[in-house]
Amino acid sequence: xxxxxxxxxxxxxxxxxxxxxxxxxxxxxxxxxxxxxxxxxxxxxxxxxxxxxxxxxxxxxxxxxxxxxxxxxxxxxxxxxxxxxxxxxxxxxxxxxxxxxxxxxxxxxxxxxxxxxxxxxxxxxxxxxxxxxxxxxxxxxxxxxxxxxxxxxxxxxxxxxxxxxxxxxxxxxxxxxxxxxxxxxxxxxxxxxxxxxxxxxxxxxxxxxxxxxxxxxxxxxxxxxxxxxxxxxxxxxxxxxxxxxxxxxxxxx
Amino acid sequence: xxxxxxxxxxxxxxxxxxxxxxxxxxxxxxxxxxxxxxxxxxxxxxxxxxxxxxxxxxxxxxxxxxxxxxxxxxxxxxxxxxxxxxxxxxxxxxxxxxxxxxxxxxxxxxxxxxxxxxxxxxxxxxxxxxxxxxxxxxxxxxxxxxxxxxxxxxxxxxxxxxxxxxxxxxxxxxxxxxxxxxxxxxxxxxxxxxxxxxxxxxxxxxxxxxxxxxxxxxxxxxxxxxxxxxxxxxxxxxxxxxxxxxxxxxxxxxxxxxxxxxxxxxxxxxxxxxxxxxxxxxxxxxxxxxxxxxxxxxxxxxxxxxxxxxxxxxxxxxxxxxxxxxxxxxxxxxxx
Numbered sequence: 001x002x003x004x005x006x007x008x009x010x011x012x013x014x015x016x017x018x019x020x021x022x023x024x025x026x027x028x029x030x031x032x033x034x035x036x037x038x039x040x041x042x043x044x045x046x047x048x049x050x051x052x053x054x055x056x057x058x059x060x061x062x063x064x065x066x067x068x069x070x071x072x073x074x075x076x077x078x079x080x081x082x083x084x085x086x087x088x089x090x091x092x093x094x095x096x097x098x099x100x101x102x103x104x105x106x107x108x109x110x111x112x113x114x115x116x117x118x119x120x121x122x123x124x125x126x127x128x129x130x131x132x133x134x135x136x137x138x139x140x141x142x143x144x145x146x147x148x149x150x151x152x153x154x155x156x157x158x159x160x161x162x163x164x165x166x167x168x169x170x171x172x173x174x175x176x177x178x179x180x181x182x183x184x185x186x187x188x189x190x191x192x193x194x195x196x197x198x199x200x201x202x203x204x205x206x207x208x209x210x211x212x213x214x215x216x217x218x219x220x221x222x223x224x225x226x227x228x229x230x231x232x233x234x235x236x237x238x239x240x241x242x243x244x245x246x247x248x249x250x251x252x253x
Numbered sequence: 254x255x256x257x258x259x260x261x262x263x264x265x266x267x268x269x270x271x272x273x274x275x276x277x278x279x280x281x282x283x284x285x286x287x288x289x290x291x292x293x294x295x296x297x298x299x300x301x302x303x304x305x306x307x308x309x310x311x312x313x314x315x316x317x318x319x320x321x322x323x324x325x326x327x328x329x330x331x332x333x334x335x336x337x338x339x340x341x342x343x344x345x346x347x348x349x350x351x352x353x354x355x356x357x358x359x360x361x362x363x364x365x366x367x368x369x370x371x372x373x374x375x376x377x378x379x380x381x382x383x384x385x386x387x388x389x390x391x392x393x394x395x396x397x398x399x400x401x402x403x404x405x406x407x408x409x410x411x412x413x414x415x416x417x418x419x420x421x422x423x424x425x426x427x428x429x430x431x432x433x434x435x436x437x438x439x440x441x442x443x444x445x446x447x448x449x450x451x452x453x454x455x456x457x458x459x460x461x462x463x464x465x466x467x468x469x470x471x472x473x474x475x476x477x478x479x480x481x482x483x484x485x486x487x488x489x490x491x492x493x494x495x496x497x498x499x500x501x502x503x504x505x506x507x508x509x510x511x512x513x514x515x516x517x518x519x520x521x522x523x524x525x526x527x528x529x530x531x532x533x534x535x536x537x538x539x540x541x542x543x544x545x546x547x548x549x550x551x552x553x554x555x556x557x558x559x560x561x562x563x564x565x566x567x568x569x570x571x572x573x574x575x576x577x578x579x580x581x582x583x584x585x586x587x588x589x
Binding site for chain 1 (some may be wrong): 333352359364370372373382427
């Protein structure tokens with residue numbers, strides 16, 4: 001077994017258990033229902049997506065609001081993953097099986113991500129509708145799904161970090177929402193203007209390059225730009241590595 | 254034997270047959286756990302303070318000690334969950350610090366309070382453990398361990414709905430599923446009612462022949478019933494490393510004789526016994542009985558009866574030493 005594969009020993013068993021876990025309790029179904037109602041509402045609402053008013057065969061009305069829904073719902077998916085494990089003491093069982101800390105962390109991340117992917121793909125009726133009504137840009141729709149999954153990944157990695165940090169699911173949830181909102185607010189025009197006014201154009205450009213929203217929008221336009229893809233991958237990996245380091249410290253408390 | 258009767262358990266016996274040296278019944282088993290100078294601090298508190306011991310195949314080692322003595326910490330380090338500050342641990346010859354994964358495949362571990370995923374059914378939970386352990390004959394292993402731990406009747410129930418006794422057996426089943434050489438059980442009977450305790454103790458006894466078991470307990474009767482070695486820990490150090498039988502004979506009041514004087518003066522009998530050279534103490538207890546403690550812990554019943562002479566006595570009993578008295582003596586010595 002190569003060194004890297006060995007480092008993630010056991011992730012498959014954890015992935016399977018956690019993924020089934022979402023569907024073993026009502027939580028998973030409740031999540032999916034809320035997610036679909038919220039995304040559907042924001043898509044057709046006159047105050048937000050105005051899908052019906054725009055009369056265009058694209059799904060910007062759907063995708064542009066998904067990061068804001070994720071800010072609340074992804075921490076809900078993540079909060080249980082480590083907090084519950086530490087509260088009930090099963091972390092001791094888990095980490096004395098032939099499973100590495102990194103393997104179990106990766107397994108839980110992939111399980112949460114797969115669950116989010118299932119939820120996101122349940123928006124297919126919207127795709128079906130635009131295809132029926134017009135001639136959509138399939139490249140943009142594909143890129144938008146990729147962007148959505150990447151945004152879900154980075155927010156899930158944040159949520160997982162706070163779940164590893166606090167034994168209390170509610171605390172983990174609130175901290176993760178706060179951190180995710182902060183991460184998104186870097187990208188709104190008001191923040192960037194403020195930063196530009198006080199710290200100058202260079203700092204403004206640095207901050208805006210860290211904006212999840214900017215990179216998300218760039219991707220949904222149908223351009224799978226390398227720098228935006230790298231942004232999501234690097235931040236996801238970064239938060240995951242931080243979370244693993246945190247868990248290494250907190251697992252025994 | 255039916256076909257479903259775990260054929261996986263055959264190889265060890267076959268291996269023993271083909272081995273070059275026939276195993277001798279009395280020879281001590283191979284060393285399966287070897288701990289040297291193990292030390293762990295929590296901040297300023299020394300939880301485990303330089304302990305060393307070996308456990309061989311066939312041993313059932315009881316870790317005894319008051320709460321906070323370092324039993325759980327020591328076990329967590331043996332299983333690789335905690336890293337020691339100093340010292341080394343080898344399980345089946347493998348260094349825990351160097352290869353925790355390999356060690357975890359040889360160990361079955363029941364953590365304190367038998368944590369398990371409450372929302373899973375017993376069967377699904379065991380399947381997860383079997384998958385994580387990458388067992389080849391998963392289903393046979395699950396069936397075998399459901400049988401061993403008497404869990405067949407609750408296999409489809411979620412763990413959170415089970416009684417404590419069943420939950421503990423689920424924890425044991427989980428630890429046994431890969432038929433490990435080394436079992437580490439942290440307070441396996443704590444919090445169970447007497448019937449549940451007896452079931453778990455019998456289960457542990459039935460497992461002890463061909464592996465090594467380390468269990469912690471603060472119930473001394475349990476150590477006597479289940480263990481063939483007892484280590485008393487206090488404040489992170491080993492105070493006593495012996496057998497439960499030895500401990501009993503060292504306990505204060507071992508072989509003390511008690512009786513009632515039916516004709517004659519109890520005080521006079523006690524005074525006469527106290528003069529004997531072998532006698533440590535002889536006194537009349539508040540209930541009127543006389544208690545005589547021998548100096549050397551030997552059984553002195555005949556000497557006692559000879560000294561009683563013309564008096565008539567009844568209800569003569571020789572008392573066994575009580576482990577908890579020794580335990581209190583030994584651990585109090587440290588605290589003082």
